[in-house]
Amino acid sequence: MRFATWNVNSLKVRQQQVLDWLAANPDLTALALQETKMEDSVFPQAEIEAAGYHVAFIGQKTYNGVAIISRQPLTDIQYNLPNFDDPQKRVIAATVAGVRFICAYIPNGQSLDSDKYPYKLAWLEAMNAYLIDEIARHPKLILAGDYNIAPEDRDVHDITKWAGGVLVSPAERAAFAGMIALGLTDAFRNFEQAEKSFSWWDYRGFSFKKNAGLRIDHLLITPDLTRKLTASGIDIEPRKHERPSDHTPVWASFTD
DNA sequence: ATGGCAGGGCACCCCTGA
DSSP states (O other): OEEEEEEOSOHHHHHHHHHHHHHHOTTOOEEEEEOOOOOGGGOOHHHHHHTTOEEEEEOOSSSOOEEEEESSOOEEEEESOTTSOOSSOOEEEEEETTEEEEEEEOOOOOSTTSTHHHHHHHHHHHHHHHHHHHHHHOSSEEEEEEOOOOOSGGGBSOHHHHTTSTTSOHHHHHHHHHHHTTTOEEGGGGSOOOSSOOSEEOSGGGTTTTTOEEOOEEEEEOHHHHTTEEEEEEOOGGGGSSSOOSBOOEEEEEOO
16 A cells, blocks of 8 residues: 655646656655645536546535545545534545545644744644544544644754744644654654655745755554554655646655 | 745735645
8 A cells, every 4th residue: 555645736737747756656656736726616526536536525615625536446535624614525425445535734834923823823723632532443544634734843944934924833843743642653754764854845945956855745654554554754856847836746655 | 034935716916825
């Protein structure tokens, strides 16, 4: 089994890149997408199914929007956090290959003095409460997505440039640590990894070329899956393409 | 300290992202 997450920053623009990446990764069980930025009525369901996949999605115009694409059927699809009334479409979950696969686009927060920051913290609190229930129901669970949190300073190319802002604030990192405290493992960090491994690079200032990035896309997994974890990584290949997303896929492999 | 790039929307400037 292999699972991945990718913030595509508009599925309309990245649709072919997603299909190409899936074709290049035939062992992938399921892929979580964030920032599809499209309403359900225009979601390319037929094209994705015609390519041989199952898909579940929920979106809105301009902002947010999440989807799960898989090679096996998706069951028990859930839309949104059940315990948080939120017009923003940021969560979709499904069971695939016996794994509860949650796809989340965690709020950015914008800045510490923005209204969006307390929204982010409240959202994370609701996610934590939701996870407690879900982990109890599903021993094999993955929370995959764009967390908009760099958990540690080594996940930031230059902490002096980001200190005092969102993505690295103590409260956000505490929320991430709160998820780890539920018994979850950061699949990427379960193995020795290259220094300066990132999943996002700003479009501006040749950030990708300079590897001035952040690691903010993660797969957190339950103990039952940690025992089965065989490898994890970040595929920076798509970030090199023409018109790339600013994020790149992050993945984890498991024994069946 | 600022803005830089990219996507999208009733729209040729503004908002958001991270």
